[in-house]
Amino acid sequence: MLGQLRVALLVSVLGSPAVGAATSLAISTAGTLVGTLRHAQGGRVDPWLLATIGAPSALAAFFTARLAGVVDPRLLKLAIALALLLTGAGMLRPRPAPADPPPVPKRSLALLAEIAVGAALGAISGLVGLLLGSLRLPAMIRYARVAPPIAVGTNMAIGAVTGLSAGVATFLEGQVHLAAFAIVTPLTALGASLGARRTGALDPATLRTWIAWVLVATALIMLAELALPLLRPT
Numbered sequence: 001m002l003g004q005l006r007v008a009l010l011v012s013v014l015g016s017p018a019v020g021a022a023t024s025l026a027i028s029t030a031g032t033l034v035g036t037l038r039h040a041q042g043g044r045v046d047p048w049l050l051a052t053i054g055a056p057s058a059l060a061a062f063f064t065a066r067l068a069g070v071v072d073p074r075l076l077k078l079a080i081a082l083a084l085l086l087t088g089a090g091m092l093r094p095r096p097a098p099a100d101p102p103p104v105p106k107r108s109l110a111l112l113a114e115i116a117v118g119a120a121l122g123a124i125s126g127l128v129g130l131l132l133g134s135l136r137l138p139a140m141i142r143y144a145r146v147a148p149p150i151a152v153g154t155n156m157a158i159g160a161v162t163g164l165s166a167g168v169a170t171f172l173e174g175q176v177h178l179a180a181f182a183i184v185t186p187l188t189a190l191g192a193s194l195g196a197r198r199t200g201a202l203d204p205a206t207l208r209t210w211i212a213w214v215l216v217a218t219a220l221i222m223l224a225e226l227a228l229p230l231l232r233p234t
Contacts, residue, residue, distance in 0.1 A: 029160060122166075
């Protein structure tokens with residue numbers, strides 16, 4: 001969804017980090033709902049991961065979104081940007097196939113990990129106004145060994161339930177700019193629908209490369225956004 005690009009623009013245009021982040025989150029949610037429907041119709045949404053990662057993510061996002069107005073998100077954004085950069089670079093680096101497949105973790109341990117990851121990323125989503133699909137996606141591909149098309153569809157569905165929950169909280173706090181939401185949302189929804197149609201037709205290796213480059217580019221933009229205020233003369 002590239003919400004990192006949108007939130008930076010909205011914060012600048014609307015003049016308020018809290019309002020810009022909340023509005024971007026609401027727009028991202030609308031886009032993910034359209035994209036999720038397309039992915040579900042194509043059989044690219046895993047119900048199990050939607051429950052084990054999506055439900056904890058939605059609950060955590062609801063509670064932290066109500067605190068977003070009093071928390072400084074700069075350190076969180078820095079950590080997210082570095083994680084995106086390292087993950088994207090790692091996905092671009094060719095790796096030899098292992099002789100033996102890695103051991104499959106016990107189902108109980110995998111379940112705990114899915115719940116913990118969902119809750120942690122959901123909590124951060126509510127604070128910084130990002131759905132953080134760029135963090136979930138490589139983890140699902142690399143560690144859960146989910147096929148890229150399924151990972152993309154499920155990741156978007158998790159983002160949808162997370163954004164809906166956080167969106168309710170931000171609407172209750174009156175932080176969503178309704179005019180910006182009404183203007184940007186239709187274009188975002190159209191783009192999400194068109195992109196979702198193409199996902200199943202892409203070669204998995206090509207899709208993985210595209211995902212990696214998006215992660216790297218997004219991380220660099222976020223780092224630049226954090227660095228610019230430090231370079232301005234006081």
